[in-house]
Amino acid sequence: MELTKEKIVELLETKDDKQIEALFAEARRVREQQFGNKIFLYGFVYFSTWCRNDCTFCYYRKSNQIERYRKTPEEILRLSQELAESGVHLIDLTMGEDLSYHEEDFETVLSIIRSIKETTGLPVMISPGVVSDQQIKAFAEAGTDWYALYQETHNRDLFAKLRLDQDYDERMHAKLYAKEQGMLIEEGLMSGVGENSEDIAHSLMEMGRIGASQVRVMSFVPQAGSPMEHVKTPDRMLEMKIIALMRILYPWALIPTSLDVDGIAGLEARVNAGGNVVTSIIPPRTGLAGVAQNSMDVDDGSRTVAEAEKILESLGLQAATAEEYQKYIGELKCRKL
Ligand code: SF4
Numbered sequence: 001m002e003l004t005k006e007k008i009v010e011l012l013e014t015k016d017d018k019q020i021e022a023l024f025a026e027a028r029r030v031r032e033q034q035f036g037n038k039i040f041l042y043g044f045v046y047f048s049t050w051c052r053n054d055c056t057f058c059y060y061r062k063s064n065q066i067e068r069y070r071k072t073p074e075e076i077l078r079l080s081q082e083l084a085e086s087g088v089h090l091i092d093l094t095m096g097e098d099l100s101y102h103e104e105d106f107e108t109v110l111s112i113i114r115s116i117k118e119t120t121g122l123p124v125m126i127s128p129g130v131v132s133d134q135q136i137k138a139f140a141e142a143g144t145d146w147y148a149l150y151q152e153t154h155n156r157d158l159f160a161k162l163r164l165d166q167d168y169d170e171r172m173h174a175k176l177y178a179k180e181q182g183m184l185i186e187e188g189l190m191s192g193v194g195e196n197s198e199d200i201a202h203s204l205m206e207m208g209r210i211g212a213s214q215v216r217v218m219s220f221v222p223q224a225g226s227p228m229e230h231v232k233t234p235d236r237m238l239e240m241k242i243i244a245l246m247r248i249l250y251p252w253a254l255i256p257t258s259l260d261v262d263g264i265a266g267l268e269a270r271v272n273a274g275g276n277v278v279t280s281i282i283p284p285r286t287g288l289a290g291v292a293q294n295s296m297d298v299d300d301g302s303r304t305v306a307e308a309e310k311i312l313e314s315l316g317l318q319a320a321t322a323e324e325y326q327k328y329i330g331e332l333k334c335r336k337l
Helices: 005-013 017-035 073-086 099-103 107-120 133-141 156-162 168-180 197-209 236-249 259-272 305-314 322-334
Strands: 038-048 090-095 124-127 146-148 184-191 214-219 256-258 277-281
Touching: 005 197, 005 236, 017 236, 038 073, 038 305, 038 322, 073 090, 073 107, 090 107, 090 146, 107 124, 107 133, 133 168, 146 168, 156 168, 168 184, 184 197, 184 236, 184 322, 197 236, 214 236, 214 256, 214 259, 236 259, 256 259, 259 277, 259 305, 277 305
Parallel strands: 038 090, 038 277, 090 124, 124 146, 146 184, 184 214, 256 277
Antiparallel strands: none
16 A cells, blocks of 8 residues: 555545555554564553643643652662563653753663663663753663654644643754664654644654654543643544554554553554554552553553453464564664664
């Protein structure tokens, strides 16, 4: 299926069931050709909900009066070990732009990354927001495998409305610099935040242009106390179509099927649209929060490897092994994207 910008817009807007089903079927075919029936699993540790920014869509924006936490290094390591033992293939360390880490040049976070890699043997992804070149270099030197940083939209006007007082180019530079330093990068967009189909098509092209090895889309979910509290969450069909389009455009890409938006109940549809990484697996009853939904299925134990595996098996799919994941990201690192 050749995907020009015009064709992408047509597919994003179509309501024709047959055309939509053909899109998903093609996405699954492409995934199978590239990955067989294997799916990857990521553990998620959202270790600080403090943030200096005020993004209009976010629950953790600095002006929202909410309870916040910052986990200790010991807690983060213990959670990562628990996730590793449960069978995840990567530890995704996520934080808000917490100034206390910036002030100490991320020494604590760097030491946590080294300890996690040493004790679990798993690859690590860091999502620290925008940090300096020097800090990115230090992450790369500590052996961090992935740097995740989402533009959310590649329409600069919309970006300015979503990420108040933040610089589009600075954000883009950080991920390109991380790639230059040898890290794999993840780019992401959010659906339902005021974009149109042309904007989405442009984002999809940008993800390829910058050489992102992992590309994600998440539906906007309104957050209590934020300026976008009363904006409606979009129809999930849009997110599913974007996943399928990303799969066809970038067959090799890792594409998350995040549990953060609709919990475990949303996994099947995202996998059927062509996703191949179950993200945001969280150890139950640990007092951790999610990003898109601060409490969705977090504490009831349903965002686990065991629950995800049940669903994957019912779809004729299988969790990959940690070795298969490491081999694959090794290949991605050698690839010149
Ligand atoms: S989206 Fe990230 S950077 Fe923006 S306010 Fe939320 S935690 Fe902070």
